[in-house]
Amino acid sequence: MQMNATHTSFVALGDSFTEGMSDALPDGSYRGWADLLAGRLAAHAPGFRYANLAVRGKLIQQIVDEQVETAASMEADLITLVGGLNDVLRPKCDVPKVCALLEEAVERLAPACRQLVLMRSPARRGPVAVRFLPRMEELFGFVDDLAARHGALVVDLYGAHVLGDPRLWAEDRLHLDGEGHRRVTEAVWQTLGHTAQFDWTEALPDSLPVSWPARRAADLRFTRQHLVPWIGRRLTGRSSGDGLPPKRAELVPFEL
Structure with missing residues (x-):
């Protein structure tokens, strides 16, 4: 594992979270944590290259079928993979199958890059999320085990209390807002071993x-x-x- 390494290329895989919803730009497009991270990395590496294969709504089977092989063939220094949450948020979900597909993806991606990064996705606090927490925790426990076996890093967003604050989520209650994405960027940045720019876990000020x-x-x-x-x-x-x-x-x- 190389920490604080200079990365010259970055490929992001996933769904709407990695696409950047709902960190909206004035033209209506989405930015998001992966774009922000690419910008930081590019500032330290002339000629830095970046691809983002994420598409909103994708299930883990679709990520494996449509994104994994493409990403592996790019041979980037850094790859991030976040997937499976759309599956576990559905009424019916075979969590062991989701985990098996995630492992299939990691087995292909880990040897194809210098550093693979996985995540424990954030969860908005509220009555709806509570219903799905056991599935999410089962998935995230598998992510930890998978990372340990394949030399991947894990960014624990789920364990950060501040990212459950509804004020960091968009009106759809499914996606982080701009400040939420900024904090995710900092979390990944620090996990890669870079000097902290701010405390991404700091709680928001009290509000009325x-x-x-x-x-x-x-x-x-x-x-x-x-x-x-x-x-x-x-x-x-x-x-x-x-x-x-x-x-x-x-x-x-x-x-x-």
């Missing part, structure tokens, strides 16, 4: 309680704009990423 009418209005808006469409996609077998290409399909120089 939100009134019941405001909470009710937010719940209704969330249900109408996000929950109902999400249920509709589940019932019809569609995904938010259907037909979308990878974010950055080629390993090319990254412009700061």
Whole structure:
């Protein structure tokens, strides 16, 4: 394991979390932690190259089928793989199968790069998340074991209390906002052995309680704009990423 190494290339694999939802830019596109990390790494390595194969909504089988071989063939210095959470958040999930597919991906990716990074994904605090916590913890326990066996690093976002704060999540309650992604970038940066730029685990300042009418209005808006469409996609077998290409399909120089 090489810590604080100079990486000259980086490939990110995954779903909406790695694509960058919901760290929105003025033009409507998404930035996210992987783009931010690429920018930091590029500042220390002239000619730095970056690819992001992530597509929102992808399940672990799709990540294995559509992203893993492509990423391995790029022979990048650094690869990040985050997947499986979309699977465990579905009503029915075969967690051992998800773990087996994740292992298949790691077995292909670990020998193809200098450093592989895995993550324990963050979870928003709230009544919905509680239902899925046992599955998530089973998956994350396997991630730890997998990393130990293959020399990968693990970024523990799930264990960071601050990333469960609803104020770091977008209105859809599924994706981190811009500040959340900034903290994830710092978490990965520090895990790679670089000097800390700030304490990404620091709690947000206390805020005044939100009134019941405001909470009710937010719940209704969330249900109408996000929950109902999400249920509709589940019932019809569609995904938010259907037909979308990878974010950055080629390993090319990254412009700061």
